[in-house]
Amino acid sequence: MSEKEDIFEKAVESLRRQEVPPGPPREVIDATLAKLAEGRDAPAVADVGNSASLRLWPRAFVSFGRIAAAAVVLIAAGYVAGRWSAPRPPDVEQLRAAIEPVIRQNLLNETRQYVQSSLANGYLQVKEELSEQYRQDMGRVAIQTLAASNTITNDLLSRLLDSISTVQVTDRQRFAAALEQVESNRLRDRSQLSSAFATFAVRTEDELMRTKKDVAQVLSYTGLPSGRPDSATPHEFQNSDNPDERNKK
């Protein structure tokens, strides 16, 4: 604040201390004197008016009185003319009868327009509210339906997975049982086949021995030299009566 005041004081001081060239110049003085001379020579309007008014004040008073009288006459004439030409006061009933239907009609029209506009606005508002509520309900129902369908689908899927796993377990068990059965059958068949082969071999050997004996008897009956050494008999035809030896062979 003090700084602003200082600036203000400084501004005033600058204006006060502003350097002024020496003057007035000669031409300005001459022009001023010329103007003053013109002004001196010109009639003083105010002075002339004052002296005239001093000399002629009774005539001026008479003129003023005449003007005032004329003004009064004019005002009176205007008043009378105004009274004569003034319109009569209107008939209120007639005016009311003339205006009332129009006012009623206008009021009715305005009321109708107001009600129509209000109804239109209300209709639009209700329509918007219902649309909004419908959208909200639809959204809520869609969300609920989606959630329920998801739950049911998950339940069905879990059941399907359970049944599939159960069936797979059953199938595996059956397959394992079948494999065990096949293996046991195979082992049994193998043992039976080996015993059958052994029996067949024993019987075949016995039959060969008996055939050999029969061949030897037949040869003895037919007279073939007996000095033929027994060593000539094929070795493979020699058979032991001992079953253990036969088994070893």
Next chain:
Amino acid sequence: MIDWQAIIKEHGPAVWQTAYRLLGNHTDAADCFQEAFVSALAVSRRQHVQNFSALLTRLATARAIDQLRRRFRRPDCDRDLDDSSAVEDEAPCPAEQAQQRELADRVRRLLDQLPAQEAQAFCLRYLNDMSYQQIAGALGISTNAAGVLLHRAKARLRELFELSAGQVERG
């Protein structure tokens, strides 16, 4: 019979200084000078003038303020009419000279916004160093009224100056 040549010779420099200081250029100061003396002639016809110095100073101030109003209300008022650069100044540097011219011009512009009587009282007091009694005599008012007028003028001028300074800072 008034000897106007003698009056101009005696009081002309003071009138010229008053006009030039307020208007800041030769042409306007010359016009103001002539108008002041023509107005003094008109006054001298209506009444007897005892103190031509005060009358001429007041008239020069009033005419100068009128010219300022006309100048700043013209569309081309932004034109710089100040030819005080032609005057040899005692300021130490051109920047300070420019600042002082700017401040003086701002005060001139703000004087335009004061009421005429307040502006006259302010100029008579702070530019012409007239006393309260002299101002009261020149303006035809009481001394107390002159004091009130000066107080109002200075307060309003300061307020306008701060406002204009704020606008300059913002702008």
